[in-house]
Amino acid sequence: MNITLITRAAALIFALFTAQAYALQLSPIQVSPGVYAFIGETGMRTYENEGMNANTGFIVTKAGVVVVDSGSTYLAAKAIHAAIKKVTQQPVKYVINTGGQDHRWLGNGYFKEQGAQLIASSKAKADMQERGAGQIAGLTTELKEKIKGTQPVYPEKLVDQKETLQLGGEEIQVLFFHGGHTPGDAVVWLPKSRTLFSGDLVYVDRMLGVLPVSNSKNWLASFEAASKLKPKIVIPGHGKVCDWAKAQRESGDYLSLLRSHMRKAIDDNKDLQTAINTLDQSAFKQLENFELLSGGNASRVYLEMETE
DSSP states (O other): OOOHHHHHHHHHHHHHHHHHHHHHOOOEEEEETTTTEEEEOOSOOTTTTTTSSSEEEEEETTEEEEEOOSSSSSHHHHHHHHHHHHOOOOOEEEEEOOOOSSSHHHHHHHHHHTOOOEEEHHHHHHHHHHHHHHHHHHHHHHHGGGGGOOOOOOOEEEEESSEEEEEETEEEEESSOOOOOTTTEEEEETTTTTTEEEEEEEEEEEEOOOOTOOOOHHHHHHHHHHHHHHEEEEEEEESSSSOOHHHHIIIIIHHHHHHHHHHHHHHOOOHHHHHHTTTTOOOGGSSSHHHHHHHHHHHHHHHHHTTT
């Protein structure tokens, strides 16, 4: 074998090894009978985590699988499916997108190819259509070649308030309350095990983010509606699986603080900077991303409430 052939063979071996080493590896954890979660990183999107800095999951029934959130890209969805196949050989029948954030739905194209029906709230679809191209452009900068194959593929079955799936003897509810973090945020509720996929209505272990498209009034109203379900197990949008008490402490109480403080500041004719400076968020400083997000959260809630 000449030197050129040896060099080419070595390059091919290195390329194959590198592809395997950096391929997204997902490990589901079982949280209740037939219910599994993928717990994403609590930091920002990176090349290494392929934009999967959020939680997704799936539900196994006797008649098929329901995926909750399809992941950040076509390749991330493929990795989700590969992990599911290690648990069950049942086909994926449905994919539920809990909102219009990129890691909730940009893997839809892969699952559509597998024959799954895509479900989301009507408002989530409108949000996807408005922001999808920008989300892909943003991820392309960070993920480079790992965005390959990702196209905006929208849900076909739309939910305005409630949709109940009966699959393999399991009841799976898709509930839209008022949105919040994004306009179309919904939850997936499993009444038998009292398990809640909260989507981005609940953040734990890290500071929640109030976005330009967020609405804190609707978010808090949705949170309070979800609390009436009395969940036993919560798979939050971000952070570790928890109970509702932790969800309340780290999301509900924080939203209530922001809104109550800014309501008083506006009623007292305080300007934006004064309102931010007098807001004590120290009870939440242990949450990851606190320094990065707390100031922007306060500012956006004040500006939102000025127009209420």
